[in-house]
Amino acid sequence: MSIIRSYAALEQGQPLQAFDYDAGELKAHEVEVKVEYCGVCHSDLSMIDNEWGGAKYPLIAGHEVIGTITALGSEARGLKVGQRVGIGWTADSCQHCDCCIGGKQVLCQNGTTATIVGHAGGFAESVRAGWQWVIPVPDDLNPEVAGPLLCGGITVFDPLLRHNIQGVHKVGVIGIGGLGHIAIKLAKAWGCEVTAFSSSPDKTQEILDMGAHQVVNSRDKDQLKALRGQFDLIINTINVSLDWMPYFAALAPEGKFHTVGVVLEPLAVPAGVLIGGAKVVTGSPTGSPLALRQLLRFAARTQVEPTVEVFPMSQINDAIQHLRDGKARYRVVLKADFE
Template structure:
Protein backbone atom coordinates (compact mmCIF):
# COMPACT_ATOMS: atom_id res chain seq x y z
CA UNK A 1 0.00 0.00 0.00
CA UNK A 2 1.40 3.47 -0.82
CA UNK A 3 2.86 5.31 2.14
CA UNK A 4 0.45 8.20 1.75
CA UNK A 5 -2.48 5.84 2.36
CA UNK A 6 -0.93 3.99 5.27
CA UNK A 7 0.65 4.77 8.61
CA UNK A 8 3.92 6.69 8.37
CA UNK A 9 3.31 9.27 5.67
CA UNK A 10 5.02 11.95 7.75
CA UNK A 11 7.14 9.66 9.93
CA UNK A 12 10.94 9.54 10.00
CA UNK A 13 10.86 5.76 9.57
CA UNK A 14 8.39 3.03 8.68
CA UNK A 15 8.43 -0.71 8.18
CA UNK A 16 7.84 -2.15 4.73
CA UNK A 17 8.17 -5.49 2.99
CA UNK A 18 11.49 -5.86 1.18
CA UNK A 19 9.77 -6.52 -2.15
CA UNK A 20 8.21 -3.04 -2.05
CA UNK A 21 11.36 -1.12 -1.13
CA UNK A 22 13.10 0.71 -3.98
CA UNK A 23 16.84 1.35 -3.54
CA UNK A 24 17.93 4.91 -4.30
CA UNK A 25 21.10 5.69 -6.26
CA UNK A 26 23.90 7.04 -4.08
CA UNK A 27 24.01 10.28 -6.08
CA UNK A 28 20.28 11.01 -5.63
CA UNK A 29 18.96 13.23 -2.83
CA UNK A 30 15.61 12.72 -1.14
CA UNK A 31 14.11 15.90 -2.60
CA UNK A 32 14.64 14.46 -6.09
CA UNK A 33 13.60 10.92 -5.21
CA UNK A 34 10.14 11.88 -3.97
CA UNK A 35 8.85 13.45 -7.22
CA UNK A 36 10.44 10.69 -9.30
CA UNK A 37 8.54 8.05 -7.32
CA UNK A 38 5.27 9.77 -8.24
CA UNK A 39 5.33 12.01 -11.31
CA UNK A 40 8.52 10.42 -12.58
CA UNK A 41 7.20 6.89 -12.84
CA UNK A 42 3.92 8.20 -14.27
CA UNK A 43 5.70 9.53 -17.36
CA UNK A 44 8.44 6.87 -17.47
CA UNK A 45 5.98 3.98 -17.80
CA UNK A 46 4.72 5.06 -21.27
CA UNK A 47 8.32 5.15 -22.49
CA UNK A 48 8.71 1.51 -21.48
CA UNK A 49 5.28 0.49 -22.79
CA UNK A 50 5.93 1.94 -26.24
CA UNK A 51 9.57 0.89 -26.53
CA UNK A 52 10.96 4.39 -26.90
CA UNK A 53 14.58 4.56 -28.07
CA UNK A 54 17.14 7.22 -28.93
CA UNK A 55 15.77 7.48 -32.47
CA UNK A 56 12.18 8.15 -31.35
CA UNK A 57 10.42 11.46 -31.87
CA UNK A 58 8.24 12.24 -28.87
CA UNK A 59 5.87 15.08 -28.02
CA UNK A 60 4.90 16.11 -24.49
CA UNK A 61 1.69 18.08 -23.87
CA UNK A 62 1.83 20.21 -20.73
CA UNK A 63 5.01 21.35 -19.00
CA UNK A 64 4.20 21.06 -15.33
CA UNK A 65 5.10 18.59 -12.61
CA UNK A 66 4.75 15.62 -14.95
CA UNK A 67 5.70 17.11 -18.29
CA UNK A 68 9.00 18.64 -17.21
CA UNK A 69 10.22 15.27 -15.89
CA UNK A 70 9.18 13.60 -19.14
CA UNK A 71 11.27 16.08 -21.11
CA UNK A 72 14.33 15.46 -18.95
CA UNK A 73 13.98 11.68 -19.22
CA UNK A 74 13.49 11.79 -22.99
CA UNK A 75 16.47 14.10 -23.42
CA UNK A 76 18.62 11.71 -21.39
CA UNK A 77 17.48 8.86 -23.65
CA UNK A 78 18.61 10.82 -26.71
CA UNK A 79 15.15 11.34 -28.21
CA UNK A 80 14.03 14.30 -30.29
CA UNK A 81 11.60 16.04 -27.94
CA UNK A 82 8.89 18.56 -28.73
CA UNK A 83 7.12 20.31 -25.86
CA UNK A 84 3.56 21.58 -26.27
CA UNK A 85 2.73 24.40 -23.87
CA UNK A 86 0.18 27.19 -23.67
CA UNK A 87 2.54 29.28 -21.52
CA UNK A 88 5.13 31.21 -23.61
CA UNK A 89 7.02 32.26 -20.46
CA UNK A 90 8.24 28.68 -20.00
CA UNK A 91 9.94 28.38 -23.40
CA UNK A 92 13.54 29.08 -22.36
CA UNK A 93 13.22 26.90 -19.26
CA UNK A 94 11.83 24.04 -21.33
CA UNK A 95 14.61 24.30 -23.90
CA UNK A 96 17.15 24.25 -21.07
CA UNK A 97 15.58 21.02 -19.80
CA UNK A 98 16.38 19.34 -23.10
CA UNK A 99 13.44 19.96 -25.42
CA UNK A 100 14.42 20.43 -29.06
CA UNK A 101 11.30 22.42 -29.91
CA UNK A 102 8.54 24.25 -28.05
CA UNK A 103 5.14 24.62 -29.74
CA UNK A 104 2.13 26.65 -28.63
CA UNK A 105 -0.47 24.01 -27.76
CA UNK A 106 -3.31 26.34 -28.77
CA UNK A 107 -1.93 27.39 -32.16
CA UNK A 108 -3.82 25.33 -34.78
CA UNK A 109 -1.47 26.26 -37.64
CA UNK A 110 1.63 25.27 -35.68
CA UNK A 111 0.02 21.94 -34.79
CA UNK A 112 -1.11 21.32 -38.36
CA UNK A 113 2.48 21.74 -39.58
CA UNK A 114 3.56 18.77 -37.42
CA UNK A 115 1.30 16.19 -39.08
CA UNK A 116 2.76 12.69 -39.25
CA UNK A 117 5.89 13.38 -37.21
CA UNK A 118 5.69 11.70 -33.78
CA UNK A 119 6.16 8.11 -32.68
CA UNK A 120 4.59 8.96 -29.33
CA UNK A 121 2.74 11.91 -27.83
CA UNK A 122 2.29 11.95 -24.06
CA UNK A 123 -0.50 14.08 -22.66
CA UNK A 124 0.01 15.26 -19.07
CA UNK A 125 -2.80 17.84 -18.78
CA UNK A 126 -6.38 17.42 -17.59
CA UNK A 127 -7.89 20.28 -19.58
CA UNK A 128 -9.87 19.83 -22.77
CA UNK A 129 -8.01 20.64 -26.00
CA UNK A 130 -8.66 20.20 -29.69
CA UNK A 131 -7.19 16.69 -29.81
CA UNK A 132 -7.54 15.98 -33.52
CA UNK A 133 -4.32 17.82 -34.55
CA UNK A 134 -2.38 15.76 -31.99
CA UNK A 135 -3.78 12.49 -33.32
CA UNK A 136 -2.83 13.59 -36.83
CA UNK A 137 0.65 14.57 -35.64
CA UNK A 138 1.39 10.88 -35.02
CA UNK A 139 3.40 8.99 -37.61
CA UNK A 140 2.24 5.67 -39.05
CA UNK A 141 1.91 3.31 -36.10
CA UNK A 142 2.25 6.16 -33.60
CA UNK A 143 0.59 6.28 -30.19
CA UNK A 144 -1.20 8.99 -28.22
CA UNK A 145 -0.81 8.16 -24.53
CA UNK A 146 -2.55 10.10 -21.78
CA UNK A 147 -1.55 10.22 -18.13
CA UNK A 148 -3.57 13.39 -17.63
CA UNK A 149 -7.08 12.73 -16.34
CA UNK A 150 -8.94 14.77 -18.94
CA UNK A 151 -12.42 15.39 -17.58
CA UNK A 152 -14.21 15.20 -20.93
CA UNK A 153 -14.28 12.25 -23.36
CA UNK A 154 -11.63 12.25 -26.08
CA UNK A 155 -13.41 12.42 -29.47
CA UNK A 156 -11.55 10.07 -31.79
CA UNK A 157 -12.62 9.62 -35.43
CA UNK A 158 -12.14 5.96 -36.26
CA UNK A 159 -10.58 6.73 -39.65
CA UNK A 160 -7.81 8.78 -37.98
CA UNK A 161 -6.69 5.62 -36.19
CA UNK A 162 -7.37 3.16 -39.00
CA UNK A 163 -5.66 5.07 -41.80
CA UNK A 164 -2.47 5.61 -39.85
CA UNK A 165 -2.41 2.39 -37.82
CA UNK A 166 -2.43 4.69 -34.79
CA UNK A 167 -3.48 3.88 -31.24
CA UNK A 168 -4.54 5.59 -28.02
CA UNK A 169 -3.64 4.39 -24.54
CA UNK A 170 -3.33 5.53 -20.94
CA UNK A 171 -1.74 4.53 -17.66
CA UNK A 172 -1.37 5.61 -14.05
CA UNK A 173 1.79 4.81 -12.10
CA UNK A 174 4.15 1.85 -12.46
CA UNK A 175 5.18 -1.41 -10.85
CA UNK A 176 8.06 -1.92 -8.39
CA UNK A 177 10.06 -3.39 -11.29
CA UNK A 178 9.48 -0.28 -13.39
CA UNK A 179 10.33 1.96 -10.44
CA UNK A 180 13.67 0.21 -10.03
CA UNK A 181 14.42 0.73 -13.71
CA UNK A 182 13.52 4.42 -13.41
CA UNK A 183 15.71 5.01 -10.37
CA UNK A 184 18.68 3.25 -11.97
CA UNK A 185 18.26 5.24 -15.18
CA UNK A 186 17.77 8.57 -13.39
CA UNK A 187 20.80 7.95 -11.19
CA UNK A 188 23.02 6.93 -14.09
CA UNK A 189 21.81 9.77 -16.32
CA UNK A 190 21.69 12.34 -13.50
CA UNK A 191 18.06 13.19 -14.21
CA UNK A 192 16.49 15.18 -11.38
CA UNK A 193 13.17 17.03 -11.17
CA UNK A 194 13.14 20.79 -10.74
CA UNK A 195 11.87 21.38 -7.22
CA UNK A 196 11.02 24.11 -4.74
CA UNK A 197 11.57 23.46 -1.04
CA UNK A 198 9.10 24.52 1.65
CA UNK A 199 9.28 23.82 5.36
CA UNK A 200 6.47 21.64 6.71
CA UNK A 201 5.34 24.61 8.80
CA UNK A 202 4.73 26.44 5.50
CA UNK A 203 2.44 23.75 4.11
CA UNK A 204 -0.50 26.12 3.63
CA UNK A 205 1.69 28.53 1.67
CA UNK A 206 3.02 25.62 -0.39
CA UNK A 207 -0.50 24.43 -1.26
CA UNK A 208 -1.52 27.93 -2.30
CA UNK A 209 1.67 28.24 -4.37
CA UNK A 210 0.61 25.13 -6.31
CA UNK A 211 -3.01 26.27 -6.67
CA UNK A 212 -1.82 29.61 -8.07
CA UNK A 213 0.10 27.78 -10.79
CA UNK A 214 3.44 29.14 -9.59
CA UNK A 215 5.18 25.86 -8.74
CA UNK A 216 8.38 25.23 -10.71
CA UNK A 217 7.88 22.35 -11.01
CA UNK A 218 7.42 20.10 -7.97
CA UNK A 219 7.00 21.32 -4.40
CA UNK A 220 8.88 19.35 -1.73
CA UNK A 221 8.15 19.65 1.99
CA UNK A 222 10.96 19.43 4.54
CA UNK A 223 10.20 18.45 8.14
CA UNK A 224 10.99 21.24 10.60
CA UNK A 225 9.24 19.82 13.66
Protein backbone atom coordinates (compact mmCIF):
# COMPACT_ATOMS: atom_id res chain seq x y z
CA MET A 1 0.00 0.00 0.00
CA SER A 2 0.98 3.64 -0.55
CA ILE A 3 -0.63 5.60 2.27
CA ILE A 4 -0.73 9.38 1.86
CA ARG A 5 -1.68 11.77 4.65
CA SER A 6 -3.93 14.65 3.69
CA TYR A 7 -6.61 17.10 4.76
CA ALA A 8 -9.99 16.29 3.27
CA ALA A 9 -13.55 17.57 3.27
CA LEU A 10 -15.58 14.59 4.45
CA GLU A 11 -18.88 16.35 3.79
CA GLN A 12 -20.04 19.35 1.78
CA GLY A 13 -18.88 22.66 3.23
CA GLN A 14 -17.43 21.11 6.38
CA PRO A 15 -14.05 21.96 7.95
CA LEU A 16 -11.26 19.81 6.61
CA GLN A 17 -10.01 16.89 8.68
CA ALA A 18 -6.87 14.79 8.72
CA PHE A 19 -7.42 11.92 6.29
CA ASP A 20 -5.16 9.05 5.22
CA TYR A 21 -5.80 7.30 1.91
CA ASP A 22 -4.26 4.52 -0.13
CA ALA A 23 -3.03 5.96 -3.43
CA GLY A 24 -2.39 2.50 -4.87
CA GLU A 25 0.33 1.62 -7.33
CA LEU A 26 1.95 4.45 -9.28
CA LYS A 27 0.83 4.28 -12.92
CA ALA A 28 3.43 4.03 -15.66
CA HIS A 29 2.91 7.61 -16.91
CA GLU A 30 2.56 9.20 -13.48
CA VAL A 31 4.89 11.13 -11.22
CA GLU A 32 4.60 11.36 -7.43
CA VAL A 33 5.52 14.69 -5.87
CA LYS A 34 6.16 15.42 -2.20
CA VAL A 35 4.32 18.66 -1.43
CA GLU A 36 6.33 21.59 -0.08
CA TYR A 37 3.76 24.33 -0.71
CA CYS A 38 0.20 24.44 -2.01
CA GLY A 39 -1.86 27.50 -2.81
CA VAL A 40 -5.50 27.85 -1.79
CA CYS A 41 -7.75 29.00 -4.63
CA HIS A 42 -11.44 29.94 -4.73
CA SER A 43 -11.91 26.89 -6.96
CA ASP A 44 -10.87 24.75 -3.99
CA LEU A 45 -13.65 26.35 -1.94
CA SER A 46 -16.12 25.79 -4.77
CA MET A 47 -15.30 22.09 -4.79
CA ILE A 48 -15.38 21.78 -1.00
CA ASP A 49 -18.79 23.50 -0.96
CA ASN A 50 -20.01 21.61 -4.06
CA GLU A 51 -20.97 24.90 -5.71
CA TRP A 52 -20.54 23.38 -9.17
CA GLY A 53 -22.30 20.10 -8.34
CA GLY A 54 -20.89 16.61 -8.65
CA ALA A 55 -18.30 16.83 -5.88
CA LYS A 56 -17.52 13.48 -4.29
CA TYR A 57 -16.43 13.09 -0.69
CA PRO A 58 -13.97 12.58 0.87
CA LEU A 59 -12.58 15.42 -1.26
CA ILE A 60 -8.92 16.43 -1.19
CA ALA A 61 -8.53 19.86 -2.77
CA GLY A 62 -5.38 21.84 -3.59
CA HIS A 63 -4.11 22.44 -7.13
CA GLU A 64 -1.25 24.94 -6.86
CA VAL A 65 1.44 22.51 -5.79
CA ILE A 66 5.16 23.06 -5.50
CA GLY A 67 7.24 20.09 -4.39
CA THR A 68 9.94 17.57 -5.24
CA ILE A 69 9.67 14.36 -7.21
CA THR A 70 9.84 11.20 -5.11
CA ALA A 71 8.86 8.57 -7.71
CA LEU A 72 8.64 8.25 -11.49
CA GLY A 73 6.52 5.82 -13.47
CA SER A 74 8.28 3.79 -16.14
CA GLU A 75 6.90 5.99 -18.97
CA ALA A 76 7.68 9.38 -17.39
CA ARG A 77 10.14 11.41 -19.42
CA GLY A 78 12.42 14.39 -18.92
CA LEU A 79 12.13 14.49 -15.13
CA LYS A 80 14.19 13.11 -12.25
CA VAL A 81 13.77 12.16 -8.62
CA GLY A 82 14.57 15.08 -6.33
CA GLN A 83 13.70 17.71 -8.94
CA ARG A 84 11.51 20.63 -7.85
CA VAL A 85 8.32 20.79 -9.90
CA GLY A 86 4.80 22.18 -9.87
CA ILE A 87 1.31 20.80 -10.56
CA GLY A 88 -1.62 23.07 -11.38
CA TRP A 89 -5.31 22.67 -12.17
CA THR A 90 -4.78 19.81 -14.63
CA ALA A 91 -3.28 16.48 -13.59
CA ASP A 92 -3.72 14.47 -16.80
CA SER A 93 -5.00 14.40 -20.38
CA CYS A 94 -5.37 11.65 -22.96
CA GLN A 95 -2.27 12.62 -25.02
CA HIS A 96 -3.69 11.15 -28.25
CA CYS A 97 -6.60 13.36 -29.38
CA ASP A 98 -6.05 16.12 -31.94
CA CYS A 99 -5.84 18.81 -29.25
CA CYS A 100 -3.25 16.89 -27.25
CA ILE A 101 -1.18 16.06 -30.32
CA GLY A 102 -1.45 19.72 -31.37
CA GLY A 103 -0.06 21.00 -28.07
CA LYS A 104 -3.44 22.17 -26.74
CA GLN A 105 -3.77 19.53 -24.04
CA VAL A 106 -5.84 21.82 -21.84
CA LEU A 107 -8.60 21.45 -24.47
CA CYS A 108 -8.30 17.63 -24.55
CA GLN A 109 -11.24 16.22 -26.52
CA ASN A 110 -11.53 13.29 -24.15
CA GLY A 111 -11.56 15.50 -21.09
CA THR A 112 -8.69 16.53 -18.85
CA THR A 113 -8.34 15.15 -15.33
CA ALA A 114 -8.53 18.06 -12.92
CA THR A 115 -6.19 17.73 -9.96
CA ILE A 116 -9.08 18.09 -7.50
CA VAL A 117 -12.05 16.58 -9.39
CA GLY A 118 -12.22 12.81 -8.90
CA HIS A 119 -8.53 13.00 -8.05
CA ALA A 120 -6.60 13.59 -4.83
CA GLY A 121 -5.14 17.08 -4.73
CA GLY A 122 -2.33 18.89 -2.99
CA PHE A 123 -3.70 19.46 0.51
CA ALA A 124 -1.58 16.44 1.32
CA GLU A 125 1.97 15.27 1.84
CA SER A 126 2.12 13.93 -1.74
CA VAL A 127 0.19 14.24 -5.00
CA ARG A 128 0.34 12.46 -8.37
CA ALA A 129 -0.06 13.63 -11.96
CA GLY A 130 0.71 12.61 -15.52
CA TRP A 131 4.31 13.48 -16.32
CA GLN A 132 3.52 16.07 -19.01
CA TRP A 133 1.58 18.10 -16.46
CA VAL A 134 4.42 18.03 -13.93
CA ILE A 135 6.16 21.35 -14.62
CA PRO A 136 9.86 21.95 -13.84
CA VAL A 137 10.40 24.91 -11.51
CA PRO A 138 13.40 27.13 -12.35
CA ASP A 139 16.04 27.29 -9.64
CA ASP A 140 15.73 31.07 -9.32
CA LEU A 141 11.95 31.06 -8.77
CA ASN A 142 10.98 31.34 -5.09
CA PRO A 143 9.07 28.09 -4.32
CA GLU A 144 7.10 29.74 -1.52
CA VAL A 145 5.28 32.06 -3.93
CA ALA A 146 5.38 30.03 -7.14
CA GLY A 147 2.31 27.84 -6.53
CA PRO A 148 -0.35 30.45 -7.46
CA LEU A 149 1.33 30.90 -10.85
CA LEU A 150 0.21 27.36 -11.74
CA CYS A 151 -3.49 28.28 -11.60
CA GLY A 152 -4.17 31.99 -11.18
CA GLY A 153 -0.99 32.91 -13.02
CA ILE A 154 -1.46 30.74 -16.09
CA THR A 155 -5.13 31.75 -16.27
CA VAL A 156 -4.15 35.39 -16.92
CA PHE A 157 -0.88 34.65 -18.76
CA ASP A 158 -2.47 32.48 -21.45
CA PRO A 159 -4.49 35.41 -22.91
CA LEU A 160 -1.23 37.28 -23.55
CA LEU A 161 0.04 34.33 -25.59
CA ARG A 162 -3.30 33.54 -27.22
CA HIS A 163 -3.80 37.09 -28.52
CA ASN A 164 -0.18 37.74 -29.48
CA ILE A 165 0.10 40.65 -27.07
CA GLN A 166 3.38 42.56 -27.29
CA GLY A 167 5.07 45.34 -25.38
CA VAL A 168 3.55 48.01 -27.64
CA HIS A 169 0.02 47.04 -26.63
CA LYS A 170 -2.32 48.47 -24.00
CA VAL A 171 -3.86 45.99 -21.58
CA GLY A 172 -6.69 46.54 -19.11
CA VAL A 173 -7.43 44.32 -16.11
CA ILE A 174 -10.87 44.25 -14.47
CA GLY A 175 -10.81 43.22 -10.81
CA ILE A 176 -7.64 43.40 -8.74
CA GLY A 177 -7.82 40.33 -6.54
CA GLY A 178 -6.12 36.96 -6.61
CA LEU A 179 -6.13 36.78 -10.43
CA GLY A 180 -6.04 40.46 -11.27
CA HIS A 181 -2.99 41.37 -9.24
CA ILE A 182 -0.97 38.66 -11.02
CA ALA A 183 -2.30 39.88 -14.38
CA ILE A 184 -0.99 43.37 -13.65
CA LYS A 185 2.45 42.10 -12.68
CA LEU A 186 2.74 39.82 -15.72
CA ALA A 187 1.47 42.37 -18.24
CA LYS A 188 3.84 45.02 -16.84
CA ALA A 189 6.78 42.62 -17.07
CA TRP A 190 5.62 41.75 -20.62
CA GLY A 191 6.23 45.40 -21.49
CA CYS A 192 2.60 46.49 -21.85
CA GLU A 193 0.95 49.69 -20.73
CA VAL A 194 -1.37 48.45 -17.98
CA THR A 195 -4.60 49.96 -16.71
CA ALA A 196 -6.35 48.51 -13.66
CA PHE A 197 -10.13 48.76 -13.29
CA SER A 198 -11.00 48.62 -9.61
CA SER A 199 -14.04 49.43 -7.48
CA SER A 200 -11.83 50.01 -4.41
CA PRO A 201 -10.25 53.49 -4.54
CA ASP A 202 -8.46 52.80 -1.25
CA LYS A 203 -6.30 50.23 -3.06
CA THR A 204 -5.06 52.71 -5.70
CA GLN A 205 -1.50 53.14 -4.43
CA GLU A 206 -1.18 49.42 -3.75
CA ILE A 207 -2.27 48.67 -7.33
CA LEU A 208 0.18 51.22 -8.73
CA ASP A 209 2.93 49.56 -6.69
CA MET A 210 2.03 46.26 -8.40
CA GLY A 211 2.95 47.83 -11.74
CA ALA A 212 -0.23 49.38 -13.11
CA HIS A 213 0.36 52.61 -15.00
CA GLN A 214 -3.05 53.95 -14.06
CA VAL A 215 -6.03 52.93 -11.93
CA VAL A 216 -9.56 53.64 -13.10
CA ASN A 217 -12.57 53.60 -10.81
CA SER A 218 -14.83 51.02 -12.42
CA ARG A 219 -17.88 52.75 -10.93
CA ASP A 220 -17.06 56.12 -12.51
CA LYS A 221 -18.85 56.34 -15.86
CA ASP A 222 -16.94 59.47 -16.90
CA GLN A 223 -13.56 57.81 -16.32
CA LEU A 224 -14.66 54.79 -18.34
CA LYS A 225 -16.03 56.93 -21.15
CA ALA A 226 -12.71 58.78 -21.45
CA LEU A 227 -10.96 55.51 -22.35
CA ARG A 228 -12.95 54.85 -25.52
CA GLY A 229 -11.01 53.05 -28.26
CA GLN A 230 -7.77 52.51 -26.33
CA PHE A 231 -7.20 48.88 -25.35
CA ASP A 232 -5.80 46.03 -27.39
CA LEU A 233 -6.80 43.55 -24.67
CA ILE A 234 -9.03 43.74 -21.61
CA ILE A 235 -8.87 40.78 -19.23
CA ASN A 236 -11.88 40.31 -16.97
CA THR A 237 -11.08 38.43 -13.75
CA ILE A 238 -14.33 38.95 -11.82
CA ASN A 239 -17.30 36.57 -11.72
CA VAL A 240 -20.14 39.07 -11.28
CA SER A 241 -22.05 40.95 -13.94
CA LEU A 242 -21.17 44.55 -14.78
CA ASP A 243 -22.35 46.98 -17.40
CA TRP A 244 -19.96 45.62 -20.03
CA MET A 245 -20.70 48.19 -22.71
CA PRO A 246 -18.14 50.79 -21.51
CA TYR A 247 -15.45 48.09 -21.65
CA PHE A 248 -16.42 47.00 -25.17
CA ALA A 249 -16.31 50.68 -26.15
CA ALA A 250 -12.86 51.00 -24.57
CA LEU A 251 -11.44 48.41 -26.96
CA ALA A 252 -9.33 49.62 -29.86
CA PRO A 253 -10.18 48.40 -33.37
CA GLU A 254 -9.61 44.61 -33.41
CA GLY A 255 -9.38 44.70 -29.62
CA LYS A 256 -10.14 41.63 -27.52
CA PHE A 257 -12.32 41.38 -24.43
CA HIS A 258 -11.18 38.18 -22.72
CA THR A 259 -12.93 36.76 -19.67
CA VAL A 260 -11.37 34.30 -17.26
CA GLY A 261 -13.88 35.19 -14.55
CA VAL A 262 -16.80 32.77 -14.59
CA VAL A 263 -19.67 35.24 -14.91
CA LEU A 264 -22.84 33.19 -14.52
CA GLU A 265 -25.10 35.55 -16.47
CA PRO A 266 -24.76 35.79 -20.27
CA LEU A 267 -22.63 38.66 -21.57
CA ALA A 268 -24.88 40.99 -23.58
CA VAL A 269 -22.86 41.99 -26.64
CA PRO A 270 -24.67 43.90 -29.40
CA ALA A 271 -23.58 42.66 -32.80
CA GLY A 272 -22.89 46.20 -33.96
CA VAL A 273 -20.24 46.64 -31.28
CA LEU A 274 -18.33 43.65 -32.62
CA ILE A 275 -18.86 44.39 -36.30
CA GLY A 276 -18.03 48.07 -36.19
CA GLY A 277 -14.53 47.65 -34.78
CA ALA A 278 -13.89 44.01 -35.67
CA LYS A 279 -13.78 43.38 -31.93
CA VAL A 280 -13.70 39.97 -30.28
CA VAL A 281 -15.08 38.49 -27.06
CA THR A 282 -13.21 35.40 -25.92
CA GLY A 283 -12.45 33.23 -22.91
CA SER A 284 -10.06 30.47 -21.94
CA PRO A 285 -9.33 27.95 -19.17
CA THR A 286 -5.77 27.62 -17.82
CA GLY A 287 -3.03 26.66 -20.28
CA SER A 288 -1.01 23.89 -21.87
CA PRO A 289 2.06 22.27 -20.32
CA LEU A 290 4.18 24.36 -22.70
CA ALA A 291 2.48 27.60 -21.61
CA LEU A 292 3.01 26.63 -17.97
CA ARG A 293 6.71 26.04 -18.60
CA GLN A 294 6.98 29.36 -20.44
CA LEU A 295 5.22 31.16 -17.61
CA LEU A 296 7.51 29.81 -14.89
CA ARG A 297 10.62 30.63 -16.92
CA PHE A 298 9.33 34.13 -17.66
CA ALA A 299 8.37 34.74 -14.01
CA ALA A 300 11.80 33.58 -12.86
CA ARG A 301 13.63 35.81 -15.36
CA THR A 302 11.54 38.91 -14.63
CA GLN A 303 11.12 38.19 -10.89
CA VAL A 304 7.32 38.30 -11.08
CA GLU A 305 5.99 36.96 -7.78
CA PRO A 306 2.37 36.69 -6.62
CA THR A 307 1.72 38.48 -3.35
CA VAL A 308 1.01 35.72 -0.84
CA GLU A 309 0.24 35.00 2.79
CA VAL A 310 1.68 31.73 4.11
CA PHE A 311 0.00 29.43 6.65
CA PRO A 312 1.21 26.06 7.96
CA MET A 313 -0.83 23.31 6.32
CA SER A 314 -1.81 22.13 9.79
CA GLN A 315 -3.74 25.43 10.08
CA ILE A 316 -5.56 24.80 6.81
CA ASN A 317 -9.01 25.61 8.17
CA ASP A 318 -7.80 29.00 9.41
CA ALA A 319 -6.32 29.66 5.98
CA ILE A 320 -9.57 28.71 4.24
CA GLN A 321 -11.61 30.94 6.55
CA HIS A 322 -9.18 33.80 5.87
CA LEU A 323 -9.92 33.39 2.16
CA ARG A 324 -13.68 33.03 2.73
CA ASP A 325 -13.68 36.27 4.72
CA GLY A 326 -12.13 38.15 1.79
CA LYS A 327 -9.04 39.01 3.81
CA ALA A 328 -6.44 37.36 1.54
CA ARG A 329 -3.83 39.72 0.10
CA TYR A 330 -3.71 38.35 -2.48
CA ARG A 331 -3.19 34.59 -2.53
CA VAL A 332 -3.02 32.13 0.36
CA VAL A 333 -0.28 29.49 0.37
CA LEU A 334 0.04 26.49 2.69
CA LYS A 335 3.43 25.20 3.80
CA ALA A 336 3.40 21.44 4.33
CA ASP A 337 4.29 20.50 7.90
CA PHE A 338 3.39 16.83 8.18
CA GLU A 339 6.74 15.90 9.70
